[in-house]
Amino acid sequence: MPPAPTAERPSNASEALARGRLGVPSVIFFVLSAAAPLTVVAGLITTGYAVTGVTGIPLAFLAVAVVLTLFAVGYVAMARRLTNAGAFYAYIARGLGRPGGVGAAWVALIAYNALQVGLYGAIGAAAEPVLDRLFGGSPAWWVVALVAWALVAVLGVLRVDVNALVLAVLLLAEITVILVFDLGQVTHPAGGSVSFANLSPGNLLVPGFGAVLVLATTGFTGFESAVVFSEESKDPRRTVPMATYLSVAIIAGLYAFSAWTMTVATGPDRIIEESQEQSTGLIFSLAGAHFGNTAVAIGEALFLTSLLAAMISFHNTTARYAFALGRERVLPALFGRTSPLTGAPRVASLAQSALGLVVIALYAVAGWDPLVQLFFWCGTGGGFGVLLLITATAVAVIAFFARTRTEETLWRRAIAPALAAIALIAVIVVAVDNFAVLLGVAPDSPLRWVIPTVYPVAALLGLLWGLVLRRSRPDVYARIGLGAQSAVVDLPQDPDEVAPVGAEVPR
Template sequence: MSLSAPPARPSPVTARLAADRLGVPAVLFFVLSAATPLTVVAGVITTGYAATGLIGIPLAFLLVGLVLGLFSIGYVSMARHVANPGGFYSYVAQGVGRPFGVGAAWVALLAYNALQVGLYGAIGAATGPLLDQWFGVASPWWTIALVAWPVTAVLGVRRVDLNGHVLAVLLLAEVAIIMVYNLGSLTHPADGRYSYEALTPDNLFGPGVGAILVLAVLGFVGFEAAVVFSEESRDPRRTVRTATYLSVVVIAVLYALSAWAMTVAAGGDRIVDVSRTEGTEVVFNQASAHLGQTLADLGHALFATSIVAAMISFHNTTARYMFALGRERVLPASLGRAARTSGAPRTASLCQSAIGLTVIIAYAITGADPVIHLFYWAGTSGGLGVLFLIATTSIAVLAFFGRYPHDERLWRRLIAPSAAAIALAVVAVLAIGNVATLLGIPDDHPLAWAVPTGYLGAAVAGIAWGLVLRRIRPDVYATIGLGARSASALYGPAHRHAVPRTQVSR
């Protein structure tokens, strides 16, 4: 639908995504698929045990879930007043200010693209051994990535609810196998006794706790994406709120249970050594020992499909960020075009696909390690960027409700967001101090400073561009962060006062 305004006023956005396509389950599937449960269980949890020597990871997931739950209270409260697929971009723009919103957008594009393209390195490593074992076919990682790429690209320009159906099948199978594995581990405790040491604070708060907490936060990355699909949701206020809360609870409980089940099967005093020896195979080896090789092989196959699910989810999220920025003319306007039939962000999706293909070809030509140099480095760096955005958004929520309290209760607009902002600021500082540990590199490695510096540079560049737009394109500047429905509220006769007019001039 095209919206227009008199020439004397800033032009509102001119395109919208398809409305009323997604219910709570579909949005939840997008969110949980991005969180890649099986990848976290197999990789992040064992990496935490091996890298830090601490066994309090189950408790870390519960604590981080509590913090992100507090963050979500203010986050979804603001979502009732801001419906924009720009997510963090629109929240920071309307909370802190338009130039800072553009800075957040630049960081978001960098982070979500890193998360999405990094998965192309993982899919080859996860699928290659299976093809060799089952069919005797030895395939380079990049050939497998080039098979997964068109699947993601095609779904990206199709109806969003179709993507939701695909993710539903993949995610439910993934979560089911994790629960079966947990049951197998919990019914076969090491030495015939249950170990509860991993659930005690003494085994969390020690040297390395900073890295563990940051790893736990990275395991939740994706939960924040529910607001990105608000414009395409049925009853956006209820859908975003319910999907966000459910995702935090499901992720926290699933990860904490899985991490504890590993310690039960291996023994609390042995899980660190086992993780250092077996790495990502810990959960599959335990399944093989307790449930049989067939279920272990099935888990490996679902590990590969979980990566595909995450690729689809992150592709959709990234494309919608590009769409929101193009629609508001912060990026080229062509990115803000939606397909007539599917309502998908067609141009933005094709652009994201082009970026993915370029990365696959570049890594294939250079011969760089797809697991370490693409999946692990890009994925972890992208997760750090999302962490920085969450911390910044927690401040934006406070600022927004400080100016426009609306009818929100004190708990939702001040107390919970304040507690979350303090906790997230601490975690962000810990993340900066543990970049080398998280990336598995020496402290003097260039990436140890390049990652945080790169995000700072992206933020500064975005802020500068926002200031340039304020000077040379005030019409564009006025629509930053408003989204289709906010713009309609500003300029439509029926809802002229739905959004505070003071927001237009900030």
């Protein structure tokens, strides 16, 4: 038998995130900010009505919430045993094996980076009406994007609780405005009476049902990120489950209620036409009719800060994925370094900022459409990648508990994640079938296949890299998925054996 690996162990001081800085509210702020509530209410919901012609969107959010709650049952059960900023990467490595975990890591890096950089395109467009109102004109979109980029880059290397405080202020203002707008819509019903017609299941189970479910699932993107901040939580075993369940409940309730109140204000028979005519301006138009121009100005400004909050949240999530991979040497070790002053993943954060700067410059020089070709395409593609990761993780949860001694009930370790996996696979099939509609391109457009194909190709390349590591660098391979334990664990002689530590180790 070959001798045990003797590679130098990482430094706990330089490769550990700052612990004990985030409670349940702080993690929820990160999660909900990634979900970008006002962006979803103003943009995704109206787009859903306009593109699909389906009026049962409020029920779609509730249906997706049920599926994601089923997923969360096994997800948080596994989270109680594993504390790792790599989240999906670590969970899939523990459940489906190390090579599969590396494949998932490649998918996660592409998906979360796409979600992050895509937002730079949206914030330029969102700033135009606000700056027009204040100054009578606005600069090029990329100037606004660079200002947002600089702010996010600075926050990315500061303490994580500083980021949480900024998100708390932005998010609470954002949700308050949404609820005020919703109240105005429900108290000013079209025709003088409140209609519940759109809450009938018959309005959801119609042609276009599948596309609506995909759009609704996209609205929840970010709910899974509570686990990413587990290493920095005060009590991960309590914080992660509470933050995950509360986030799903808050997102579902807020989106379903907002989607319904829009139909009340326009009339159930007019919501499709109004959404097609006014697009993202619908909610602000309704607010102006009920509350005046001041409310519109506030709403448009908070739409801008909603995008900024999502940028901050996704930047932190993406940086922590890269950090986790660097700490375990799947990426260069440099990515696993943290700031000695703030405990933030400094190198990973700066690398993410560098990528954002390159993308902004590229789109500005090429003259590409920042809203459609950057925000919409990257957002749709990134959301699809996260959907694939959630589905793979549901399967990994089942595999993990199948070979792990545990007191978890059959419901938590097998039944709930299996039901979630089946439902999520169905959503993926529908998403692929409707990808041209989701992108807003012609059915014969190459993008219709290129974007979804990126992920299986990346997963395959990652899996192959995992196998290369197994053969050429067994010390690195043996640490995949261990997280902070990779710095202190005594490795087995055979990297495919289980290391003698308290927590389970991937295959």
